[in-house]
Amino acid sequence: MKWFLALGLAAAASVANSQTLRIGLAEDPDILDPTMARTFVGRIVFAGLCDKLFDLDEKLNVVPQLATSYQWSADNKSLTLKLRDGVTFHDGERMDARAVKYNLERHKDMKGSNRRGELAVVSSVEVVDAATVRINLAAPFAPLLAVLTDRAGMMVSPKAAEAAGEKFGANPVCSGPFRFVERIAQDRIVLERFANYWNKGQIHFQRIVYQPIPDATVRLANLRSGQLDFIERVAPSDVPQLRNDTRFKIAKIVEIGYQGITINVGKSDFAQKNPLGKDARVREALDLALDREALVRVAMEGEAQPGNQWVAPGNRYYAKSVPVPKRNLERAKQLLREAGVPNPSFTLMTPTASDAQRMAQVIQAMAKDAGFDVKIQSTEFATALKLSDQGQYEAFLLAWSGRADPDGNLHIFLACKGPLNNSGWCKPEADEAIEKARVTLDPAQRAKLYETVAQNVARDRPIIYLFHRNWLWAHTARLSGLRTVPDGMVRVQGLKMN
Amino acid sequence: MANYLLRRLAQIVPTLFFVSVLIFGLQQLLPGDPAIALAGEERDPEAIRYLREKFHLDEPLPVRYWYWVSGVLTGDLGNSMRIQKPVTELILQKLPVTIQLASMAMVIALVIGITAGVISAVKKDTWWDYGANIFALWGLSTPNFWLGILLIMLFAVQLGWLPASGYVSPFEDLKANLSAMIMPAFVLGNAIAAVLMRHTRSAMLQVLSSDYVRTARAKGLDERVVVLKHALRNALIPVITLGALEFGTLLSGAVLTEQVFTIPGFGKLIVDAVFNRDYLVVQGVVLFTATVYITLNLLADLAYFMVNPRMRH
Numbered sequence: 115m116k117w118f119l120a121l122g123l124a125a126a127a128s129v130a131n132s133q134t135l136r137i138g139l140a141e142d143p144d145i146l147d148p149t150m151a152r153t154f155v156g157r158i159v160f161a162g163l164c165d166k167l168f169d170l171d172e173k174l175n176v177v178p179q180l181a182t183s184y185q186w187s188a189d190n191k192s193l194t195l196k197l198r199d200g201v202t203f204h205d206g207e208r209m210d211a212r213a214v215k216y217n218l219e220r221h222k223d224m225k226g227s228n229r230r231g232e233l234a235v236v237s238s239v240e241v242v243d244a245a246t247v248r249i250n251l252a253a254p255f256a257p258l259l260a261v262l263t264d265r266a267g268m269m270v271s272p273k274a275a276e277a278a279g280e281k282f283g284a285n286p287v288c289s290g291p292f293r294f295v296e297r298i299a300q301d302r303i304v305l306e307r308f309a310n311y312w313n314k315g316q317i318h319f320q321r322i323v324y325q326p327i328p329d330a331t332v333r334l335a336n337l338r339s340g341q342l343d344f345i346e347r348v349a350p351s352d353v354p355q356l357r358n359d360t361r362f363k364i365a366k367i368v369e370i371g372y373q374g375i376t377i378n379v380g381k382s383d384f385a386q387k388n389p390l391g392k393d394a395r396v397r398e399a400l401d402l403a404l405d406r407e408a409l410v411r412v413a414m415e416g417e418a419q420p421g422n423q424w425v426a427p428g429n430r431y432y433a434k435s436v437p438v439p440k441r442n443l444e445r446a447k448q449l450l451r452e453a454g455v456p457n458p459s460f461t462l463m464t465p466t467a468s469d470a471q472r473m474a475q476v477i478q479a480m481a482k483d484a485g486f487d488v489k490i491q492s493t494e495f496a497t498a499l500k501l502s503d504q505g506q507y508e509a510f511l512l513a514w515s516g517r518a519d520p521d522g523n524l525h526i527f528l529a530c531k532g533p534l535n536n537s538g539w540c541k542p543e544a545d546e547a548i549e550k551a552r553v554t555l556d557p558a559q560r561a562k563l564y565e566t567v568a569q570n571v572a573r574d575r576p577i578i579y580l581f582h583r584n585w586l587w588a589h590t591a592r593l594s595g596l597r598t599v600p601d602g603m604v605r606v607q608g609l610k611m612n
Numbered sequence: 613m614a615n616y617l618l619r620r621l622a623q624i625v626p627t628l629f630f631v632s633v634l635i636f637g638l639q640q641l642l643p644g645d646p647a648i649a650l651a652g653e654e655r656d657p658e659a660i661r662y663l664r665e666k667f668h669l670d671e672p673l674p675v676r677y678w679y680w681v682s683g684v685l686t687g688d689l690g691n692s693m694r695i696q697k698p699v700t701e702l703i704l705q706k707l708p709v710t711i712q713l714a715s716m717a718m719v720i721a722l723v724i725g726i727t728a729g730v731i732s733a734v735k736k737d738t739w740w741d742y743g744a745n746i747f748a749l750w751g752l753s754t755p756n757f758w759l760g761i762l763l764i765m766l767f768a769v770q771l772g773w774l775p776a777s778g779y780v781s782p783f784e785d786l787k788a789n790l791s792a793m794i795m796p797a798f799v800l801g802n803a804i805a806a807v808l809m810r811h812t813r814s815a816m817l818q819v820l821s822s823d824y825v826r827t828a829r830a831k832g833l834d835e836r837v838v839v840l841k842h843a844l845r846n847a848l849i850p851v852i853t854l855g856a857l858e859f860g861t862l863l864s865g866a867v868l869t870e871q872v873f874t875i876p877g878f879g880k881l882i883v884d885a886v887f888n889r890d891y892l893v894v895q896g897v898v899l900f901t902a903t904v905y906i907t908l909n910l911l912a913d914l915a916y917f918m919v920n921p922r923m924r925h
Contacts (some may be wrong), residue, residue, distance in 0.1 A: 142884060144652070144694050144695055145694070145695050146698050151652075152650075152651060152652020152653065152654065152659075153652060153653075155669045171740060215696065225662055225666075226662040227658075227659065228652060228656055228659050230650070230656060230658050230659070231654060231656045280696065281696065283695070283696055284695075284696065284697060291733075292747040298705060298874045299692075299695055299697065299702055299705065299881070300880050300881060300884060301778075301779055301874075302778075303877035325778065325874065326874075327777065327874045329618065329872065331761060332761070332764065332776065332871075332872055332873075333775055334779070335761075335764045335765065335768060335776045336768075336776040336777055336874075338769045338776075339764075339768040339772060339775065339776040340772070341768070341776050341777070341778060404736060418893070453763065477832070494644070494887070495649075495887065496643075496644030496645070496646075496648070496649035496887065496888070496889050497644040499644065499645075499649065499655070500643065500644045500645045500649075501647050503648060503655070526654065533654075533656065533657055534654070534655060583677050
């Protein structure tokens, strides 16, 4: 009898357990308000909490979520959205055209909003009827749909947002599959299934617990000991041992971001003080000294795709006429001789993370073969950002988490007036193409414009793009229904414990 | 006694003032701009301007110090710049965790450290002594994070007896709480036990060779009474001081251990806040732990009075 009771209890415990999905995050998210939020990891939590107007599929196509369809006006200066019927926020308020207008205006006007830049082009939002909303733009803006697949497209309950004001992030109310329960900073964020979710057939868990565990080894140990069901950002070096363990599965996809070396070519007088910033031939020599395949193999255990543009080869906007350069030491040395500096020296500012350090060391060794003397300056991140924003650097090894539209990977860094143009590069021909690609909706025409930019960048190399990392996830083999989308988000719709 | 207590209490006020200036001043020496660090990947110029204005980052240092300290005097430590939660709330959230971890670690350290110290002093130059010394050397030279990861691999991944990391409130589930805390408490306690053992041993050796112990033995007292009642009580004075200091350090957060075991205590809070340049959190937590540290020191001094009758006069 006792045994039966024990078995029964164990079975009940396992069912209850399987209704909770425990996800290990690599960092602790910042504020959980889509308007104010600014971290990559925060977006992973939002994927369970807040639905967006649009979503992305595995091929980066924009697909409906809260909006069911869209229509551009003839002059491409207004976008009309049809909204899904019968959607409510977690507090029971209706998610309708008025709510969308409120949210877009909140993103645009709220003090301290981090969405302002993404929606700068929006001039007004009109409620056409309860299920239709029109977004008017100051000029056509091709990345708008992609922008609405991220935080700028997330809708929060106007009533809750009005009531909480700046403190909304402490108790967010959205319309996603799970509602907010509690957050203990640096420990866990708990969400609970939202009974009135419009797509509830796709939700198979009662709760989700997100636990930030910054150390990759400890995150993995938690997965292996059964404390977690899913971990994001597995260390590439841990992939082989996981692959041999049938209890777990690895999922991966090439990111939409990139890893590259930003070079100060005109941001400050640092640019003219060293040959790397001063002479494009020296930068070309550095580029040719690098063997990207080997760099990926050694520094990333093969878990990345070599690249040379702001989008990965294979992306529809990758310019095929500007292929990934092969290592060519002879040509590199010749270029350095022509530039009159056979042994140039420069400082490579590098984040303190161990993978960045390893990368910098491999780059240092490869560049040395061509005659470069690379000094690695390991710099804590907040300090590095400030030095880079002030132009107090020669070269900076930097990763960008990426945006679905190529403009999000390009404009802020390489447009003449890009807010993060820390290389100080400004080429009228490229700048014109970057700006024109923003207002052109036809993908084929945009691809042509990006080709022009790619050619200019390949000539001047203000940023030497190196590779695109794989998003690496690991989860218990019992979990099914995971969709691998290049934006690195963990979509909970369809996830199921077998 | 009352005079002494009053004198010590009066010293606390200028000490805390000095500490607050120091915390505030040292923070300003950190390179990097908090507004840039907080503005995230995009670092939108508008958002940076807003953060500067909101947290008075553009104002002169004395003005900013005044904003902070006048809040502190009314019990308001400000809000976290990163997650917009009140610093007091964060401290209150982490305090029970840190106190529990520190207390468990301290109990483990005291039990192991004092026992091993007494045994090795009483059994000087025997295998007991050598064994205790080897243990102390091991405890002192084993890095916490390494021992932590090793224990996780053994007890969580291989044997599956304990959870790998995380924290459960004792009010929610006491058993789960203890099984989550035992490994980190052991890792922390192990290192301190080694220090306590060395100090107990040398203090005991000194006391055991003193005249009054010889007299006690000559009186024919039982050796156990001599060691535990006469010798250990005196030998404990430096050990108590050290224990209080170590406990104070534990309360200010065990950074690496908390990181490895993902225990949401002060250490993790402070380190994350430093990296994110979340000034108000750093200032609030450091000021709080400094206050606790100073109080503990005072309590340790008072404990001398209790333990050592000679100091009461």
